[in-house]
Amino acid sequence: MVVYALVATFLPVIWVLHRIFAIPAHLRHLPTVPLWPWVWSYLTAKPDSYRCQRFLLPMRDERGEGLIFHHILMNHGKFVKDYPDNDTMFIQLIGTHSVGLATGDDWKRQAPIVKQAFSLPVPIPAFVALVRSAIDVVKHTTTVTHDQGQGQEDAPTHTVRWSELAQRIALDGLGIGLIGHNFDAVRTRSSFVEDYNKLMPALASPPYVLFPRLERLLPRPEVRARMDRFVGSLVHLLHAKRDNPGDDIMTFLLNNKELSEVELRDNMVTLFIAGHDTTAGAMASFMYFLAKRPEIQQACRSEVLRVLGPTADPTQAILGPDSLPYLHACIHETMRINPPASFVVSRAAQTDVVLDRYLVPAGTPLVPNIHAMHHSARVWDEPEVFHPERFLDANGGAADLRAGATSSSSGGWMPFVTGPRKCPAQNFALYEMRTIAAMFLREFEWTLPKGSIHENGIQNSFFAFSLSMPYDLDITFRPLRQEGESGAA
Template identity: 30%
Template sequence: MSAPTEQGMKEMTELVATYPQGFMTWLGPMVPLIHLCHPDVIRSVLSASAAVAPKDAIFYSLLKPWLGDGLLVSAGDKWNRHRHMLTPAFHFNILKPYVKIFNDSTNIMHAKWLHLASEGSTRLDMFENISLMTLDSLQKCVFSFDSNCQEKPSKYIAAILELSALVMKRNEQLLLHMDLLYRLTPDGIRFYKACRLVHDFTDAVIQERRCTLPSNGGDDVIKAKAKSKTLDFIDDENGKELSDEDIRAEADTFMFRGHDTTASGLSWILYNLAKHPEYQERCRQEVQELLKDRASTEIEWDDLAQLPFLTMCIKESLRLHPPVTMISRCCTQDISLPDGRVIPKGVICVINIFGTHHNPTVWRDPEVYDPFRFDPENIQDRSPLAFIPFSAGPRNCIGQAFAMSEMKVALALTLLRFRVLPDDTEPRRKPELILRAEGGLWLRVEPLSTGAQ
């Protein structure tokens, strides 16, 4: 749905500046895509029910061999049932114990950084390091599983990178949407090989988790976990297991969307703060002030609401570099827009998150990194749909509170222990399924003398 190049992103920004309400592109000669990039326009589509504006079957069907029929891809009654069942697992009371895990996983990452810095190597690919950290956290939080994935190279991470690139490449080649044909191509062979690797990884996590249930009392364990508000993914709200197929689909979806998007968000946040040392230092002072009278440097749940400037910096980075740059919906009936125009039934609407976040009629100087846009006094007159890094409406991101909590913990600890400096080479944005950087996002880290122990 978008050219995976920096030039493509620049052209998108120019189009939004020229047509701030939206514009049309084409997926092949016969499939028009209407890009919506203004809050007043996208509201009509995002606020529609999941039945009126379901996800675009053309694009999301390409994800099914990888992600199955999980929340990201499913529709209708199945989506409603699974969304209703999984939503309680992301309640604030259940998220609270995960903050300890976020601290622990970040500590492991920082120990590696300190070791590398002791050898004089401080130039790091943030995507590589942070992806492993967020994957580590996700497995521990959502599956009660510790794979020690930060301690060794990850074939799973490599497979995710390959799958993301191959899906976007396939989407732009309409003939290869036919599965029988795609399987015969070199890309198709690579895609299904990577799918097998990802599925084997997920199956191992699921089986490891399931083995702990019977040996520890089965239903009694689930009830105890429910009482203590630490349900994990494989325990549903009634203590009954999903089918093997459903478990795998939701697990694959959460493993990808739960770690990769957060890693993208954190990597670009560190990039933006490296480019703006004055904001980085203000965040650092905010964290130091919060922890000044404590023996421990651990970030606690109640601390997350006590970091207003750091939160503003996170949000401004998510505006400038949204991990997911666009989503698509297919209208199952006519949808009326505020100006009287109508989006006809059957049209594919691209909710252009990147375009909305860079729309000059919505954001003054949209290419400038300015955290004060998210000062409470500055957001009162702004549409809530001007900032949609987690989408919006009935199909918004179920894990957004999880992701924001993890980003706050990891960023606070990182700035407490390290100074983050820009690399000599400016990264080139590369939008695939998430917003990456070509060749990685390289930054330099410098341990602080008052850093973490």
């Protein structure tokens, strides 16, 4: 009797799971990852980098992945962005009418406007002021330790949860660049920042990501309320911008009469979400790799001190890749080895198509994987090694990116992807990162604290929606000069 009851209970569950996850008959000729370990990796909240290393990279030697990757991204009319249905709260948050998810004529109308907005001068002086605040926060952090190592007798050091501070810096950077608003997240805790910080992990909860319908079966009113409050705050700022225009991105978009109210709302939220954890992830990873490689950190610092001097404010001209090629190379190498977005929104082929040697039926979701591309031994020499020099030319200048790859046909470096739908904010993000990196290099030396969970390799948190962000990353900073001193060591 008990056996019958168990069978009657579990058979339907197994049947439903099979229906959800089984590979459809028309796709069974394609190579596959092991299904259940893959699903399990989501349920146990493993990061994308783990899935890529464990399941995708072992398949790489068989595939012409670079060419397929390029082909899909360059032909965005044939491979159209294809996102999950509106059941996911994440899609409800960012909306479907922004440049990020629009397709066809809607995208063609919006893309040039957004691109033009990002060609406005990057607000370097405001970034500089922001980084000064962050430096101040580090220096006044209460977890001061005394480091007796490296000949620096009893030098005070400050151990900071850098993965969080990087997020707060990124939020303020976006506030400044997008709406000319200072959230002051670096120094203060506001309900807006709290809502935002709690919202994203809730939306990325593994069961809800795997089974979006749970949102209907087991609704989460507190998460929805948080989301509504967060969006309400952004919309409020957007409306206030009409009466108080500036030289920021949203003012530019508001002045363009071609964007509807809903498009403005969706773009505002999308730009925030698209720009926040990506930039924070890149900055967190940068500190990590330079903490692990003090000789690279020192070479970077020497370049910054030589070009920028010990105290002058960085300017846009001086922060360019040609002035600081080694710093530029370190940031590029960081974003190669731990790309902040590990894969892109899926694309659906509009007709049956042959990719490499496989027939892919129309409508099949295709997800180019940036992490796999960046770790392909067919594209990169020693892909697992942090080696910034791959982005320098023979004279030590900033190399053409394609020269970083051993196979020039594949391009290789793609944290912002490539093609018509590449990230419009690449320049904005790179200038912001160079400002932060240059000013921190001048101010501090840094290491991983003893016992760091990242000692044997960077640990990314589970973050649905493709983001790679080191978690609980503490960094120990040692000031290179005392208050009031004018030069770095």
